Amino acid sequence: MHPKALLDESASLIEKVFKFDHPADAVVSRHFRENKALGPRERATLSDTVYAVLRERLKFEGLARSGSGSKWRRLAILGFPGDRDFLKSALNDAEKSWLDACAKAGDADLLAPHRHNLPEWLAAVLRDQVGDEFDALAASLLLPAPLDLRVNALKKKREAVLAELRAAGLVAEPTPYAPLGIRLQGKPSLHKLPAFTSGEVEVQDEGSQLLALLLDAKRGEMVADFCAGAGGKTLAIGAAMKNTGRLYAFDTSAHRLDAIKPRLARSGLSNVHPVAIAHERDERIKRLAGKIDRVLVDAPCSGLGTLRRSPDLKWRQTPDTIAAQAELQQRILASAARLLKPGGRLVYATCSLLPQENEAVAEAFDQAHPDFVAQPVAALLPGADAGRLCQGVDGRFLRLWPHRHATDGFFAAVWQRKP
Numbered sequence: 090m091h092p093k094a095l096l097d098e099s100a101s102l103i104e105k106v107f108k109f110d111h112p113a114d115a116v117v118s119r120h121f122r123e124n125k126a127l128g129p130r131e132r133a134t135l136s137d138t139v140y141a142v143l144r145e146r147l148k149f150e151g152l153a154r155s156g157s158g159s160k161w162r163r164l165a166i167l168g169f170p171g172d173r174d175f176l177k178s179a180l181n182d183a184e185k186s187w188l189d190a191c192a193k194a195g196d197a198d199l200l201a202p203h204r205h206n207l208p209e210w211l212a213a214v215l216r217d218q219v220g221d222e223f224d225a226l227a228a229s230l231l232l233p234a235p236l237d238l239r240v241n242a243l244k245k246k247r248e249a250v251l252a253e254l255r256a257a258g259l260v261a262e263p264t265p266y267a268p269l270g271i272r273l274q275g276k277p278s279l280h281k282l283p284a285f286t287s288g289e290v291e292v293q294d295e296g297s298q299l300l301a302l303l304l305d306a307k308r309g310e311m312v313a314d315f316c317a318g319a320g321g322k323t324l325a326i327g328a329a330m331k332n333t334g335r336l337y338a339f340d341t342s343a344h345r346l347d348a349i350k351p352r353l354a355r356s357g358l359s360n361v362h363p364v365a366i367a368h369e370r371d372e373r374i375k376r377l378a379g380k381i382d383r384v385l386v387d388a389p390c391s392g393l394g395t396l397r398r399s400p401d402l403k404w405r406q407t408p409d410t411i412a413a414q415a416e417l418q419q420r421i422l423a424s425a426a427r428l429l430k431p432g433g434r435l436v437y438a439t440c441s442l443l444p445q446e447n448e449a450v451a452e453a454f455d456q457a458h459p460d461f462v463a464q465p466v467a468a469l470l471p472g473a474d475a476g477r478l479c480q481g482v483d484g485r486f487l488r489l490w491p492h493r494h495a496t497d498g499f500f501a502a503v504w505q506r507k508p
């Protein structure tokens with residue numbers, strides 16, 4: 090595609106995404122489905138441009154106050170990746186001079202919001218929590234996330250998979266905290282890789298792997314993954330159970346649960362039972378009350394810990410959406426807790442950085458459920474470094490931060506139902 094046409098296409102896609110009525114990945118995928126002639130390189134350029142503009146929206150909007158042409162075109166110029174000469178061949182002389190002037194503006198010339206690129210309400214909540222580390226946190230949220238894999242221990246050991254990936258020319262290292270994790274350099278395509286097609290590895294952020302580990306599911310147990318979605322954590326839990334016992338994968342989205350099926354087939358797991366429920370108080374949940382050994386509630390949340398992957402969330406969430414999520418999280422946690430046997434373990438997790446969805450939900454649960462005893466997470470994780478991953482009295486909560494741990498932002502709290 091001619092650079093001029095590619096820039097026009099980028100501007101019109103940015104305009105669509107910036108309506109914020111649907112998640113950015115859904116808008117981009119739909120655009121690609123409707124424009125089948127776009128080749129892989131054009132798709133990559135379009136998506137990189139859109140995501141760059143979502144990440145650095147405030148900075149780019151500040152720079153786009155000068156310049157000419159439509160706002161969307163100016164944003165597309167600023168976000169356009171790769172070769173400057175290729176981009177400049179799509180620009181007129183005024184745009185070229187404007188782009189050069191923008192490139193000269195160093196970070197020191199920028200106002201704080203143009204550096205951190207966060208809405209002010211969110212910047213305030215994060216600053217309250219991390220204080221002096223705020224700039225480092227904000228900078229880490231602007232970086233792309235690394236590509237992490239989890240080794241399926243049913244099929245192979247981590248060392249053997251590392252050797253296999255390196256032999257295939259990939260740069261791969263063990264993750265520092267998760268015992269089955271591998272971090273790849275770059276974004277290699279995995280879909281034809283034998284380690285992936287044969288189910289030896291799944292894509293999973295190191296932080297997500299730690300959440301599944303906290304459940305510590307054992308052979309032969311009855312376990313529920315209450316908000317299983319497309320099954321990322323279900324697969325890790327099923328493998329920890331050595332493909333024995335019974336693992337229910339509940340979710341209100343039958344569509345998301347459907348995505349577990351090919352992943353289950355690759356993984357070799359046969360102990361997983363996906364069940365679509367209407368809501369958290371569904372009859373199928375009531376029938377299992379008091380019968381389950383371990384329950385993971387990987388609650389629906391703002392997703393603000395995953396801004397490296399989904400930067401649109403910072404523009405789509407508001408204090409009102411957060412308050413509504415927190416109410417839903419409390420309802421789901423209370424309902425899921427009823428599944429547990431006396432002595433059973435409950436894990437509540439989110440990929441949010443906000444105390445409203447994390448500590449506040451856990452503390453409200455403490456108040457309302459005296460039959461559940463909090464278990465400090467620091468004592469439950471393997472490794473001498475576990476305390477570094479936790480916050481609160483005695484390391485009560487898992488609190489992962491992108492700038493500290495190079496994972497997405499995650500939270501977890503654990504309880505035992507009194508025996």
Ligand SMILES: C[S@@+](CC[C@H](N)C(=O)[O-])C[C@H]1O[C@@H](n2cnc3c(N)ncnc32)[C@H](O)[C@@H]1O
Pocket residue numbers: 297315316317318319320321322323339340341342345368369387388389390421
């Ligand atoms: C954070 S995502 C789960 C991600 C998944 N555990 C994974 O590791 O890939 C939260 C899930 O909660 C589901 N959900 C939303 N409301 C629910 C409810 N009331 N009961 C159960 N699941 C719900 C959503 O459909 C979504 O799939």
